Amino acid sequence: MIGSLDTWPAWPEFSLNNNAERSDDLIQFKKAIIKEYGQENLTRSWVKVCSNLEQITAKIRDAGSTIIPEIAFDQLQYLSEEQKEESKKIGCFIIRGVVQRDLAEKWLKDLKDYVSENRKMVTGWPEQTPSILRMYYSPSQMAARSHPNSLKVARELISWWHDKESPQSPDPLTYADAVRIRPPGQPFFGLGPHIDAGSLSRWADPTYRSCYAPVWQGNPEDLDLYELSIRKRANPRLFPGSAHCSVFRAFQGWTSLTTTGPGEGSLLLYPHVKWVMAYVLLRPFFKAPNTEEDVLDASKWTFDPDTPWFPGTFRPESQRLSISSHPHLHLRDCLVHIPPMEPGDTVWWHADMCHAVDTEHKGTGDSAVLYIAATPSTEDNIRYIDSQLEAFRDGYFPPDFRADGRVHSLEQKYKGWLGEAGIISPEGRSAMRLDVEA
Numbered sequence: 001m002i003g004s005l006d007t008w009p010a011w012p013e014f015s016l017n018n019n020a021e022r023s024d025d026l027i028q029f030k031k032a033i034i035k036e037y038g039q040e041n042l043t044r045s046w047v048k049v050c051s052n053l054e055q056i057t058a059k060i061r062d063a064g065s066t067i068i069p070e071i072a073f074d075q076l077q078y079l080s081e082e083q084k085e086e087s088k089k090i091g092c093f094i095i096r097g098v099v100q101r102d103l104a105e106k107w108l109k110d111l112k113d114y115v116s117e118n119r120k121m122v123t124g125w126p127e128q129t130p131s132i133l134r135m136y137y138s139p140s141q142m143a144a145r146s147h148p149n150s151l152k153v154a155r156e157l158i159s160w161w162h163d164k165e166s167p168q169s170p171d172p173l174t175y176a177d178a179v180r181i182r183p184p185g186q187p188f189f190g191l192g193p194h195i196d197a198g199s200l201s202r203w204a205d206p207t208y209r210s211c212y213a214p215v216w217q218g219n220p221e222d223l224d225l226y227e228l229s230i231r232k233r234a235n236p237r238l239f240p241g242s243a244h245c246s247v248f249r250a251f252q253g254w255t256s257l258t259t260t261g262p263g264e265g266s267l268l269l270y271p272h273v274k275w276v277m278a279y280v281l282l283r284p285f286f287k288a289p290n291t292e293e294d295v296l297d298a299s300k301w302t303f304d305p306d307t308p309w310f311p312g313t314f315r316p317e318s319q320r321l322s323i324s325s326h327p328h329l330h331l332r333d334c335l336v337h338i339p340p341m342e343p344g345d346t347v348w349w350h351a352d353m354c355h356a357v358d359t360e361h362k363g364t365g366d367s368a369v370l371y372i373a374a375t376p377s378t379e380d381n382i383r384y385i386d387s388q389l390e391a392f393r394d395g396y397f398p399p400d401f402r403a404d405g406r407v408h409s410l411e412q413k414y415k416g417w418l419g420e421a422g423i424i425s426p427e428g429r430s431a432m433r434l435d436v437e438a
């Protein structure tokens with residue numbers, strides 16, 4: 001059965017005395033939440049969340065990767081409400097055959113040619129063995145993002161969110177992100193279990209933390225992770241850091257360009273997004289019992305208003321998780337591989353979902369993906385995409401990828417650069433905010 005990892009990689013563990021951000025100002029964020037919602041409510045939620053996690057982790061252990069829904073692209077428009085609700089509850093799913101295999105393979109070939117023709121200018125991460133390439137506007141990326149089917153999927157997935165204040169536009173935006181080409185045999189430890197969309201911001205930004213009000217109020221079952229009215233104004237970049245994305249992504253996604261199976265540089269996801277998120281939010285408010293045997297008994301944990309520690313939280317980075325810091329998650333069993341992917345397949349996961357990248361690539365060919373998200377047209381997102389367009393017109397990297405003194409390269413100078421001509425559809429131009437009245 002495809003499921004969790006056979007061997008847990010040497011990903012970092014987080015504890016108060018080892019691998020912790022220690023800063024006096026941390027305590028104020030805990031105090032503010034306790035003052036607003038109270039110890040009693042937080043404790044009630046803690047017990048409920050840990051109890052729900054017992055059931056969820058048992059389900060994931062039984063089902064392995066089959067718990068991740070799979071949807072055929074041509075069925076996406078015809079899903080029943082129940083099917084959609086199930087996919088939303090799990091929080092991640094595969095959409096197969098978004099583009100034809102031949103086309104995805106052509107994109108990869110073109111991409112590799114483009115990289116080799118511009119090798120001297122292309123940089124990547126990790127520095128020694130770059131597989132995530134700092135390249136945002138290659139013709140293949142431009143074509144994939146503006147392909148009508150990619151935008152059709154994004155439009156549908158954006159519609160899975162709702163806004164109780166005002167009807168939201170289903171029009172997707174194009175967030176220009178990098179590309180990954182990972183050769184076989186190359187280890188990669190850079191992306192252990194983590195959650196995107198900010199880290200400390202979730203507690204520190206009053207708007208962001210109010211998205212999770214039911215968790216603080218003792219009613220985590222009422223948390224609606226698909227409600228946009230507050231979330232669209234939350235600030236995931238309250239603290240600067242190159243790991244933080246400026247836009248709100250309804251779902252993050254990969255478009256696969258290769259055949260990639262588990263253990264071949266693939267992705268791992270933790271299904272049932274709501275309960276994991278609720279647990280991560282509550283975890284800093286509780287202290288583990290001293291005896292090892294009691295650790296999984298939530299009632300033995302004590303309320304802890306005084307320790308300035310948010311486990312796995314480092315303000316410039318994504319939210320990190322580990323077995324010892326987040327024991328009720330049973331990460332070893334519940335972080336499961338996505339099923340095998342073929343060129344043209346896509347995988348999608350909620351902005352609050354815990355995920356990780358295989359440390360191993362035991363396959364025989366490259367594992368290549370394009371990062372293409374479903375990005376809704378919120379006001380803040382539009383503002384960012386407008387700044388991205390300005391950078392694109394000048395040939396510069398997108399604003400999110402110019403931070404921290406990174407080597408900057410002018411993509412306009414790359415051999416094969418197509419600029420706007422690389423966008424293959426009118427809806428692709430709109431998603432880039434071209435041809436749009438300001």
Ligand SMILES: [Fe+2]
Nearest residue numbers: 194195196355
């Ligand atoms: Fe991530």
